Amino acid sequence: MKLATDPQVELAQHIARLRTERKAILLAHNYQLPEIQDIADFIGDSLELSRRAAAIEEAEVIVFCGVWFMAETAKLLSPQRTVLIPDPQAGCPMCDMAPVEEVRKRKAELPGVPVVAYVNTTADVKAEADICCTSANAVKIVNSLPNPRVLFLPDKNLGLWVQRHTEKEVLLWPGYCPTHQRILAPQVKRLKAQHPDAVVVVHPECTPDVIDLADEVLSTGQMLRWARESPARSVIVGTELGIIHRLEKENPEKTFYQISKLTVCPNMKRITLEKVLWALEDMHFRVEVPEGIAVPARRAIEQMLEVV
Numbered sequence: 056m057k058l059a060t061d062p063q064v065e066l067a068q069h070i071a072r073l074r075t076e077r078k079a080i081l082l083a084h085n086y087q088l089p090e091i092q093d094i095a096d097f098i099g100d101s102l103e104l105s106r107r108a109a110a111i112e113e114a115e116v117i118v119f120c121g122v123w124f125m126a127e128t129a130k131l132l133s134p135q136r137t138v139l140i141p142d143p144q145a146g147c148p149m150c151d152m153a154p155v156e157e158v159r160k161r162k163a164e165l166p167g168v169p170v171v172a173y174v175n176t177t178a179d180v181k182a183e184a185d186i187c188c189t190s191a192n193a194v195k196i197v198n199s200l201p202n203p204r205v206l207f208l209p210d211k212n213l214g215l216w217v218q219r220h221t222e223k224e225v226l227l228w229p230g231y232c233p234t235h236q237r238i239l240a241p242q243v244k245r246l247k248a249q250h251p252d253a254v255v256v257v258h259p260e261c262t263p264d265v266i267d268l269a270d271e272v273l274s275t276g277q278m279l280r281w282a283r284e285s286p287a288r289s290v291i292v293g294t295e296l297g298i299i300h301r302l303e304k305e306n307p308e309k310t311f312y313q314i315s316k317l318t319v320c321p322n323m324k325r326i327t328l329e330k331v332l333w334a335l336e337d338m339h340f341r342v343e344v345p346e347g348i349a350v351p352a353r354r355a356i357e358q359m360l361e362v363v
């Protein structure tokens with residue numbers, strides 16, 4: 056009897072063949088679906104993916120499995136390569152909360168105040184910034200600036216986290232991540248009561264009342280490193296639930312509790328194996344950034360990479 060092939064295995068085989076033909080590399084964010092993470096050449100957080108995109112030598116094509124601003128950042132740092140995003144609708148609502156016209160207006164009201172743009176911004180907003188940051192390095196970046204005040208955008212929660220660790224005045228932007236906003240303090244308290252030995256680890260995009268309950272506040276890359284090195288056997292995790300796949304894969308002897316089943320970023324989940332295959336077959340959807348925006352946006356990212 057002939058066994059039917061698992062459709063996911065078959066798709067992964069087609070992708071592997073095309074990846075070689077196209078000389079492509081697959082970069083995936085830690086929030087991607089498990090099956091995407093499993094076929095990626097490199098998985099990481101925004102900072103790790105930016106560094107990887109800048110250092111790529113071996114590939115002609117980058118297939119970016121993440122959301123639009125991340126693919127744009129890869130194109131800024133690797134302009135000579137073709138960068139494809141399998142679904143151009145994979146946006147970020149937090150990015151959309153800082154439209155470039157409003158950023159320009161606010162900048163004009165604050166002469167002499169540097170703009171620190173979280174990487175979760177569109178390229179045209181990065182082009183308005185003095186320097187970029189990620190959740191892993193936001194405190195370090197703000198503290199590296201000589202000015203007593205900074206405009207931090209678009210995430211008010213990350214900005215408030217930075218404010219706890221700097222003497223500078225952090226002027227906030229009213230943006231937030233809808234996925235992390237769904238993590239609620241009463242849920243954390245309930246889980247802590249159920250698992251008193253568990254360590255609470257949350258992302259700095261969480262609200263301040265959730266952060267107050269955490270033992271560690273870490274970016275996704277830092278969480279993965281921390282989980283490998285920490286003696287903790289059980290961990291309550293406060294971030295997008297895609298990270299649980301990698302945490303469990305890398306630490307099979309440990310237990311990870313998701314705070315809420317609702318912490319799913321629907322945009323991250325738009326990337327599927329089928330769409331990766333179609334992207335490689337049709338060489339779509341190409342990410343392009345006009346030169347007038349790319350030059351200043353790249354400078355803001357490179358400024359960040361020089362500090363960290």
Ligand code: SF4
Pocket residue numbers: 086122146147148149150175232233234235295320321322323
């Ligand atoms: S998890 Fe939040 S910040 Fe990240 S892409 Fe989704 S909406 Fe944007």
